[in-house]
Amino acid sequence: MDHPTSGPKAAEAYERARKVIAGGVSSDARRSAGVPLFVDHAAGAELWDVDGRRFLDYVLGQGPGLLGHASPLVADAVAAQARRGVAYAAQHELEAEVAERLCAMVPCAELVRFNSVGSEAVHGAIRLARGHTGRTVIIKFEGNYHGWLDPVLYSVHPDLAAAGDARHPAAVGGSAGLPPNGAADLIVLPYNDLDALAEIFADRGDTIAAVIMEPILCNTGCITPDPEFAAGARSLTTEHGALLIFDEIITGFRVAPGGGQEVIGVTPDLATFGKAMAGGMQVSALVGRRDVMDTISNGTVAHAGTFNSHPVAMAAANAVLTELHDQADRLYPALRQTGRSLMDGLRQIAGRHGVPLLVDGPGPVFQTYITDRSEVRDYRDFAGCDRSAMARLHELLYAGGVNIVPRGLWFLSTAHTEAQVAETLDVAEAAFARL
Incomplete structure (x- = not known):
């Protein structure tokens, strides 16, 4: 019925x-x-x-x-930690345990920083890319969603009349209230079009800080990229000194222990994780190459947050990632x-x-x-x-x-x-x- x-x-x-x-x-x-x-x-x-x-x-x-x-695994871990303390604003051993697990599971992870939600982690990745390269331009792809914050809330599911030419789409804001020039350092391209990406790098390669993409596009259907497109993005960013960022908020730990990058066989410079990594508790992570992440380590790029590596969330993440690793x-x-x-x-x-x-x-x-x-x-x-x-x-x-x-x-x-x-x-x- x-x-x-x-x-x-x-x-x-x-x-x-x-x-x-x-x-x-x-x-x-x-x-x-x-x-x-x-x-x-x-x-x-x-x-x-x-x-x-x-x-x-x-x-x-x-x-x-x-x-x-x-999940009893998550519930037990959360309850046990809540009885030990909820928020410290100080270091604790669980965050190192979770970071070690991430580094063991994720191909690109050499150093880690934690946040609470995916939008924060993506925002940190973009700031880090700009700070590390000294460049400002970010490339994103139509249909990719990277959180609701101002720098990336463009061309997620835009009206096609406003988006214009499929090969060179306009950056269409996803909300009122975005800064008037918010897309000045953003280039929007079609997903799965390596020629369009190569064309932009040939024209503006020395200004591009990073390319950000979902390694499997789950916010617009569920699209696995062409192998040539994913490998080409890796090659072009390396050639031009830009960074490749994978937004793995959805794909991370869901599609494989090492996320979408494991599935498609391409290792980015930075990646963001959330959602499945803590079984429903609010935690996200920015991970990446040591030399890039050290731009945070040395204080050049700021990264902060009262609830970063929240002990209760870390307890959930530790339990979940241990289970996913050991029982993969x-x-x-x-x-x-x-x-x-x-x-x-x-x-x-x-x-x-x-x-x-x-x-x-x-x-x-x-x-x-x-x-x-x-x-x-x-x-x-x-x-x-x-x-x-x-x-x-x-x-x-x-x-x-x-x-x-x-x-x-x-x-x-x-x-x-x-x-x-x-x-x-x-x-x-x-x-x-x-x-």
């Missing part, structure tokens, strides 16, 4: 929130055309809303729940297989109902597109998909008790079972029949 769109307790909670919280939600990502989801509790691959409705969850906190909700051979193949089984099932169901569905991604995270395209390689391809039909599919799945990211992104956890995948596919069967 379909779930109702929202229950009376959720509606009441939303009305209460709207009186004291701007827009009724604390992040724009939680906005909804109707009443947003109000969660009462969650466990494993399931969550329950305030009206008692159960959902199979493929959002997982927008990705952090790699081990599932309320058991956890990751099973996680990929679960994801691929779900992907294959969705393809088969869509085919039976005549829905043109493209399913793409490595398995631990994947995207469903409604499109006749055989592949999606960049933001312009993504924008050409039937996003209104995808929104309708999201509504039908949600009504049936399956929670996914509205734009069609699915996150898997180690807690998802074969039975839950089968239940999900039953809901999908009914959704595609109505779509």
Whole structure:
């Protein structure tokens, strides 16, 4: 039986929130055309809303729940540390343990600095790149999201009329209130277009501080870059003395123990991590080459924060990363297989109902597109998909008790079972029949 769109307790909670919280939600990502989801509790691959409705969850906190909700491993680590102290504004041994684990797992990690959220870590990476190189220009790609702070909130999902030429897109601001000249030192390029990147380096190579990119583009579909594009970005930045930054806030530890850089076989100079590294606790990390990170070590580039290496968050990260490292051979193949089984099932169901569905991604995270395209390689391809039909599919799945990211992104956890995948596919069967 379909779930109702929202229950009376959720509606009441939303009305209460709207009186004291701007827009009724604390992040724009939680906005909804109707009443947003109000969660009462969650466990494993399931969550329950305030009206008692159960959902199979493929959002997982927008990705952090790699081990599932309320993982006993995380809960025990957090509880134990909270009893020892919550915030010190001083050093403690856990942060070195977590940093050692990061350096052991991540190809580019030689030194580490911690923050609380992904946007902070990315901001630190960009400042560090500029401080280290003495240059100002940053290259980013259409469709890539690097946080909500001013320097990078451009051309995430821009209106194509404003974005202009696909080969030389305009930098389109993502919010009112950005500085009038905020994009003066930002160049926006199409993802997966090595010729466009090479052209810019040939013209302005001595001004470019860094190229920043998602090594697997998860904020616009789930796009693995062409091998030539990723390797070419590495080669061009090295040749011209610029830095290559990978934003691994989503891909880090989710797609492999070493993140997206392990999967695509390209090692950047700097990388940022968050989400899955602490099982839902608020921690992010900036990691990179020793000589680059030493620009922070020697005080040339400032990096600070009251809650950096927060002891409780570090306890969670230590527990999660230890588990992912020690159990990698058991956890990751099973996680990929679960994801691929779900992907294959969705393809088969869509085919039976005549829905043109493209399913793409490595398995631990994947995207469903409604499109006749055989592949999606960049933001312009993504924008050409039937996003209104995808929104309708999201509504039908949600009504049936399956929670996914509205734009069609699915996150898997180690807690998802074969039975839950089968239940999900039953809901999908009914959704595609109505779509």
